Amino acid sequence: MSVGAPVDPTPKVVQEALGAAANAPAYPATAGAPELRAAFVRMLGRRHAVVELDESAVLPTIGSKEMVALLPWLLGVGDGDVVVVPELAYPTYAVGAQLAGATIVRTDALTAVGPARVRLVWINSPANPHGAVLPVEHLAKVVAWARERDALVASDECYLDFGWTAQPVSVLHPDVCGGDVTGLVALHSLSKRSNLAGYRAGFVSGDAGIVRALLELRKHAGLIVPGPVQAAMTAALDDDAHVEEQKQRYAGRRGVLCPAFEAVGFRVDHSAGGIYLWVSRDEPCRATHRWLAELGILTAPGDFYGAAGAHHVRVALTATDESIAAAAQRLHAA
Numbered sequence: 001m002s003v004g005a006p007v008d009p010t011p012k013v014v015q016e017a018l019g020a021a022a023n024a025p026a027y028p029a030t031a032g033a034p035e036l037r038a039a040f041v042r043m044l045g046r047r048h049a050v051v052e053l054d055e056s057a058v059l060p061t062i063g064s065k066e067m068v069a070l071l072p073w074l075l076g077v078g079d080g081d082v083v084v085v086p087e088l089a090y091p092t093y094a095v096g097a098q099l100a101g102a103t104i105v106r107t108d109a110l111t112a113v114g115p116a117r118v119r120l121v122w123i124n125s126p127a128n129p130h131g132a133v134l135p136v137e138h139l140a141k142v143v144a145w146a147r148e149r150d151a152l153v154a155s156d157e158c159y160l161d162f163g164w165t166a167q168p169v170s171v172l173h174p175d176v177c178g179g180d181v182t183g184l185v186a187l188h189s190l191s192k193r194s195n196l197a198g199y200r201a202g203f204v205s206g207d208a209g210i211v212r213a214l215l216e217l218r219k220h221a222g223l224i225v226p227g228p229v230q231a232a233m234t235a236a237l238d239d240d241a242h243v244e245e246q247k248q249r250y251a252g253r254r255g256v257l258c259p260a261f262e263a264v265g266f267r268v269d270h271s272a273g274g275i276y277l278w279v280s281r282d283e284p285c286r287a288t289h290r291w292l293a294e295l296g297i298l299t300a301p302g303d304f305y306g307a308a309g310a311h312h313v314r315v316a317l318t319a320t321d322e323s324i325a326a327a328a329q330r331l332h333a334a
Contacts, residue, residue, distance in 0.1 A: 001297065001298060001299055001315050001316045001317070001318070001319050001323075001327065002298040002299050002300045002314075002316065003300070003316060003318070004128070004192070004275055004276065004316045004318050005197060005316075005318055006191060006192060006195040006197050006318055007318055007319060007320055008195050008246060008249060008320075009195060010194070010195045010196060010198075010199075011194060011195070011236065011239065011242035013235050013236070013239050013242065014194060014196065014232045014235050014236045014239075014242075015232075016235070017231045017232045017234065017235035017236075018199075018228050018229070018231065018232040020231065021227060021228040021230075021231035021232070022228055024226070024227040024228050026227070027224070028224055028225065028226060028227035028230060029224075030215060030218055030219045030223070030224045031059065031215055032058065032059060032060040032225065032230060033227075033230050033231075033234070034055070035234055036060060036230045036231075036233055036234045036237075037055040037056075037058040037060075038055055039233075039234045039237035039238050040058050040188075040203055040205065040237055041053055041054075041055050041058060042237070042238070043237040043238070044170065044172070044205070046240070047161065047240065047243075048160060048169075048170045048172075048173065049173055049174070050170050050172045050173055050174075051174060051179075052172070052174060052177070052179050052180070052181055053172060053181065053205060053206070054208060056208055056211070056212075057181070057205055057206060057207065057208040057211045058203060058204075058205045058211070059203065059204050059205070059211050059214055059215055059218070060201070060202070060203055060225040060230060060233065061187075061202040061203060061204055061223070061225065062200045062202070062223060062224075062225055063189060063191065063197075063200040063201065063202045064156065064158050064187045064188065064189035064191070064202035064203075064204075065092055065202075066202075066223070067187055067202065067204050068090070068092045068093060068096055068156065068187065069092050069095060069096040069099065070096065070099075070223075071096060071120070071154060071185075071204075071214075072096045072097050072099070072100035072102055072119075072120055073096070073099055073100040074213075074214055074217050074218075075119065075120065075152065075210075075213075077097070077100045077102045077119045077120055078100055078101045078102060079101045079102070080103075080117060081100075081102045081103065081117055081118075081119040081120075082102065082103045082104075082105055082113070082116040082117055082118045082119065083096075083097035083100075083102045083103070083104055083105070083118075083119065083120045083121075083122070084105050084106075084107065084110065084113060084118060084120070084121045084122065085097070085104060085105070085106055085122045086106070086107075086108055086122065086123065086124060086127065086306075087106050087107055087108045087306055087308050088127070088129060088130055088302075088305045088306040088308050088309050089106070089122070089124065089127075089128075089305060089306060090124065090128045090129075090156070090305070091304070091305070093122045093124075093156075094106075097120075102119070102120075103116070105118075106306060110141075110142065110145045118146070118149050118151040119151055119152065120151060120152050120154060121142065121145075121146050121151055121152070121153050121154070122154050122155075122156065123139070123142055123153065123154070123155050123156070123171065124155070124156040124157075125139070125155070125157070125160075125168055125169075125273070126159040126160070126162060126163065126168050126272065126273030126274035127270075127274065128156075128159070128274060128276065128305075128314075129276055129278060129300065129302065129304075129305045129309065129312075129314040130269065130270040130271065130276070130278035130309075130312070130314075131164075131270045131271035131272055131273055131274040131276050131277070131278055132270040132272060132273075133163060133166035133167070133168050133272040133273040134169075135166070135169075136169050136173070136175045136176055139155075139169060139171055139176040140175070140176050140177075140178075143171065143176060143177055143183075143184065146183060147182075147183055150183075151183070152183055152184070152185065152207075152210065153171060153183060153184050153185075154185050154186075154187065155170070155171035155172075155184070155185070155186045155187065156187050157170055157171070157186050157187060157188055158187065158188060158189035158191065158192060158202075159192060159273060159274040159275060160188070161192075161193045161243055161247060162192070162193075162247055162250060162273055162274055162275060163272070163273040164251065164254065164271070164272055164273055165272045165273075166272040166273060168273050170186055171184050171186055171206075172184060172186050172205070172206055181206045181207055181208075182207050183207055183210075184206045184207055185204050185205065185206035185207060185210055185211070186204070186205055186206050187202065187203070187204050188202060188203045188204075188205070189201070189202040189203075190202065190233060190236055190237075192246075192275055192318075193243050193246060194236040194242060194243065194246070195246065196232070196233070196236065199229050199232060199233070200225070200229070201225070201229055201232070201233045201236070249321075250275055250317045252321070253317045253319070253321065253324045254271075254277070254317055256324050256325060256328050257277060257315065257317070257324060257327065257328060258271075258277065260327070260328035260331040260332060261277065261279050261315075261331060263331065263332060264331050264332070264334055265281050266279045266280065266281050267279065267280050267281065267282075269312065275316060275317045275318060276314050276315060276316055276317065277314070277315040277317070278302070278312050278314060278315075279312060279313055279315055280302075280311050280312045280313075282311055283311065284310060284311065285301040285302040285303050285309060285310055285311055285312055285313050286301055286303075288301075288312075288313050289301045289313055292313065295327075295330045295331070295334055296330060297327050297330060297331070299313040299314060299315050299316075300313060300314040300315075300316070301313055302314060
């Protein structure tokens with residue numbers, strides 16, 4: 001349970017769409033097929049109440065991780081520019097800033113950033129590693145702060161479909177952005193919601209001018225989602241049933257693991273959404289990691305995501321029901 005790699009089946013409707021599109025001798029469109037972009041807009045409207053999005057402001061990506069890593073460089077961020085990343089965060093936000101030669105500021109309090117030339121602000125809700133869900137009011141303050149400084153807000157929303165004790169909201173939601181997506185981009189992935197990690201299927205959407213600029217650069221770089229994968233993505237976006245089924249799988253696993261950890265003295269912090277538990281028993285995370293490893297339970301040490309994680313470990317719900325049950329049994333027997 002150390003890596004968030006999906007183990008559940010890719011939906012049949014997606015597999016069938018991939019197979020039907022397998023005869024693909026021509027180059028696919030970097031911008032994505034019109035039906036794919038339309039399906040993405042429908043999905044965001046239907047599931048997340050995003051209404052101010054045009055199909056021209058949607059761009060498929062080779063998973064979401066390559067866009068996380070390349071976005072600062074694609075935007076022309078560089079020496080003298082600041083990229084703000086969460087205090088506890090997926091490491092690739094900082095790696096992308098380093099690749100571009102920018103300065104990294106790790107903080108959850110934007111008022112502490114000072115007068116630096118901020119070009120990009122990363123947010124992630126539900127968050128990896130700790131599963132916190134940012135409320136509408138907080139997201140709106142981030143957007144207002146960034147707009148005052150002409151900075152772009154990039155919201156990593158790959159876990160947006162998985163809310164447990166709080167309801168995740170997109171940065172493109174009108175209650176957050178006031179119906180204006182200028183200066184905002186949202187990154188989405190089908191890896192977790194649709195078990196398509198092996199397909200490398202993601203999107204960036206939001207500010208049409210930013211998306212157009214990304215498209216022009218990506219055309220020359222050959223960063224194109226294969227045609228059969230685009231067809232599979234379209235089928236996945238138009239089918240909500242498999243997403244709800246996957247959500248119930250993760251909810252069931254969460255319901256098994258939370259009480260098992262709590263029964264042996266752990267505290268489950270945050271974990272309001274996403275596919276991870278953020279657990280602690282108030283000791284150095286490497287000691288917790290070793291103790292669990294001795295039980296045959298592999299987790300991710302919290303300090304991998306930042307110094308503030310020094311007393312937590314991340315537990316992924318991406319294990320089979322049988323493995324989750326076995327882990328709970330080992331904890332209860334410890």
